[in-house]
Amino acid sequence: MDATARPAAPRADRALSRSAYAVPLSRTQLLAAAAVSVVGFALVYLVEVCTRAGQRQDVVVFARFQALPLGEHAGLIRDGVPIALGAVALVLGVRAVARRAARPVVAQALVVALAAVGSELLKATLPRPFHGTFAYVENTFPSSHMATTTALACAVLVLWGTARWRPEVAFVVVLLMLVAGIYNVTGFAHRPSDVVGGVLVATVLEGFTLAAFGLGARRLAPSPPT
Template sequence: MSPTRATLPGGTRSEQLLLLGLLLVSAAVLAALFLVSVHTPDGRAADEHVRVWTVRELAGLQPVGAFLRSTFPLVLAATSVVLAVVALVHRRVAPVVAASSVVAVSVVLARLLRERLPRPPGGTPLDGDAVVNTFPSGHVAASASLLVAVLLLWPRRPVPRTALVLAAVVLLATALGSVVTHTHRPSDVVGSVLLVAAVSSAAVLVARAAAARGRSRPP
């Protein structure tokens, strides 16, 4: 295997600690964001202020936002499937398992949290009902996790910087599309990104641990 190819991103000790830190920080900030933006009056007011400002300033982008919001997940899903097939052809199973885990766990967790987390009555209605919980955004969670899957399945390491920049632009466009189309609050989309960050960190850590155990076994 050439030095530019790898089954997963590098596995140095410092990178493992960085992933563990990202997992813990993302989970903690996700919980704090929900408690503040949903369960405190000041947090709900700030969230609504950002939402109104975004919708007002980017009102002209609503049709574009709706198109991107519906298109990006399909494009990302198709891309990840193609990369997964290529990876399996080259017998790179670990990144396929990690990428699949990130998408599946992120989407399921986002739905469970949105259905089970309580949202107190009051505040400004969104889609006609302020009581229905919209945190986190399942759509953004799906898009973000598919982006991570594409990066994990990318056939060469390191992933080109242009690909990382493009991924960030795609994620930002999807998040803004969910806000300007009155589908989600800013806290919903930020919460989804934090959720995917935590799940992705955990998935890569588990994949690396499994790979390390496999190497340590006698032939």
């Protein structure tokens, strides 16, 4: 009896470990969120980047953001946020691997890499129509910096792996993303539309990747030990 019962415990531990990294959304909800982000990305590009009114509005907001405090430290702030998030994500990733939960680590590493590379490819591919010299004429949509920062923020949330302090961590992560977005604009690095576009690139990739890796809550719910 004991010999037949022992293998169930490691399987149960692995199931519990995997479920700790499941997001509170089903596969259908993850795919729907990704699809909504795709539509949002297209709308921001078509309205804010491709129309005269959108470009004008973008540069008006862009100019107003330069009056925010700590503007002289914008570069330090915008670079410091992803470095901090990346360091935390790395530590959490090592812990997840030690807990035999490599799948979410691979998924998040893939999202970060695709966000960084994909946003650069989009920036190089998408045209920016000339409707007058509103700020600078070259295309900077979407922001690869913000796409990568958002992907790292998502990695921290997904890899946290415990209910303890999770609401507080989510609050801090969202706050850091907001700060990074603001100072991407304040420091003349990106237009507001670039920042929004970068966030949407990351959420598209996050939704599709989590769904593809089976990291939705319903699929990874642990079965009772037998």
